Amino acid sequence: MLYNNSKIALVDCNSFYVSCEKLFNPSINKKPVVVLSSNDGCVISRSTEAKNLGIKMGEPYFKVKKIVKENDVKIFSTNFSLYGDISRRVMKTLKQFSPKMEIYSIDEAFLDLSSIKNEDLLEHSYKIKKTVLKWTGIPTSIGIGTTKTLSKAANYIAKKEKSGVIDLVNSKEIDKFLSKIKINDVWGVGKQLTKFYIKNGINTAYDLKKIHNNWIKKNTNVFGSRTAMELRGFPCVSLEPYEEKRKNCCVSRSFGKKVTRLEDLSEAITTHCLNAAEKIRLDNQTAKKITVFIRTSPFQIKKNYYGNSKDIDLPIRTNDSIVLIKQALAVLKNIYKKGYQYQKAGIVLSGLKDFDIYNENLFSTINNDKKRIKLMQAIDCANIKYGRNTLSIAQARLKKKWNIKRQYSSKIDTASFELLPTVRVL
Ligand SMILES: [Mg+2]
Structure with missing residues (x-):
């Protein structure tokens, strides 16, 4: 159960797949890097440098080939066994910082920080960020709020800040922050709902927060009002620390x-x-x-x-x-x-x-x-x-002729001794 003084942090790894590739290949550290989806179809992860070149998320590879060639962008095919392994290390590290944690996706987790004093929240978050970077090499952004939706919103802003941490629990400027978030970037607002909201003049997270509850109830479904309530700081989506076992x-x-x-x-x-x-x-x-x-x-x-x-x-x-x-x-x-x-x-x-x-x-x-x-x-x-x-x-068999196209795979396998990097002492 969540209560009103709950403090939830959303920790999200920055450009996760690209960051994993960089871990084992320091020479690409400051270079534009992208990771392509299965069968080398679309761009699914970009380094900041690649974003700055105008390469969009989800863009088919053939469309960005020109930019790639002209700017010497480093290309990688997905290596999910590597990403899964690094993800497990990140999650294990995060678990040390909260007894209650929900792994939300391969590179995101909600942490319950309710036991941390308000004045210590920022410092605690910096400590989490620093530890994850030191222990796993993966950079993260952290957003803290009194509900899951607010922590997602805080994280969205944190991604754009140099500090990489935003605390909306202690902030007096929540509304200012929320008005910077477009409605389609609000957690839980899908394509259909976005269209509907924009048609009705709701363009930002702040607009949704301010809209009358009766209007939301009448015009959207239970998810719509849940999101609006959460933006106002009333918890409606509880943290689910236990991973449900799969059914298939x-x-x-x-x-x-x-x-x-x-x-x-x-x-x-x-x-x-x-x-x-x-x-x-x-x-x-x-x-x-x-x-x-x-x-x-x-x-x-x-x-x-x-x-x-x-x-x-x-x-x-x-x-x-x-x-x-x-x-x-x-x-x-x-x-x-x-x-x-x-x-x-x-x-x-x-x-x-x-x-x-x-x-x-x-x-x-x-x-x-x-x-x-x-x-x-x-x-x-x-x-x-x-x-x-x-x-x-x-x-x-060993040689799988039918295997998927992974022309640009880094082929890093964290469980293989032969692939351990060698250090030469001069
Ligand atoms: Mg991420």
Whole structure:
């Protein structure tokens, strides 16, 4: 429960993906850098220098190629295993500063700072910022407010300030700050609502704060009034410190080049099963159902489009990679059709529940199950300790011809000894 004297900080990593790449490549520190989305499609992270060149967020790569060439912009393909690893380090560091924290996204977290005295809030926030930078190398911005929406607003302003920290709890100028935030940049205000608000003369966060409650209630939905209330300092969205476990787990990828053969599709499905199984094992969950899907490019609807998916209920719930792969490959064989150029394949594990060995298999001995559990644990441990894919299944093969396009990947793997930077003492 939130109460009126709650103090919430939103800590957000600055240009997170770019910052991760810079960590391992100091030579690009002051250079314009961008990270591209999957299959090198669009710009999804930009360094300040790249922003200053006019490169927009979400812009397709081909549109900025000219600027990139003329200004020697450094380009990176996404390396999500690196970003995930750095994110975990940042979150672990943040956790030291508050007993109550909600991880909001890969690079953002809400921290409950209600136990900190008002006069110490700023200093405490600078300490958080400094520690995260020192321990992980990632720069952050921090916004503090009495509600989540206000802390988001404070963070929005902090991003533009040199200090990188804005405290709206002690500020006497909240309204001045809020009038600088455009309505579409207010947390919880989507595209449709933005259009509606602008039509009605509500252009900034301050305008929304000032609008009469009856008008909001009559003209928008519960989310609309919630945001307005939060801007006024009445908490309506509580902090959710516990991560809810996932209900299903989907792993899919577009291929770097079109795939036609069943063997290559099998390889991709096997790899996806391995990843998904590892994920649910880490959460101590088991699956009841597996869905396999494949499709050609949707732009080929007129000529030769094919897409299909099929799911099967597993006889016994499991998180065993070998069992899941066997089932998935049987489904794949069933839906595969020769003569098509496939662009995407994936699997979904669903009906996820916490693992409980005694509710498991009536038909095999617990001893047998225990052996398999140990094998899976050994695989997971080896892969965490010695790097991804140290132990895999032969069907997944090592050279994945179908893999996504990552032409500009830094290929940094924080779990690989070979890739540790070397320091030479002269
Ligand atoms: Mg960020």
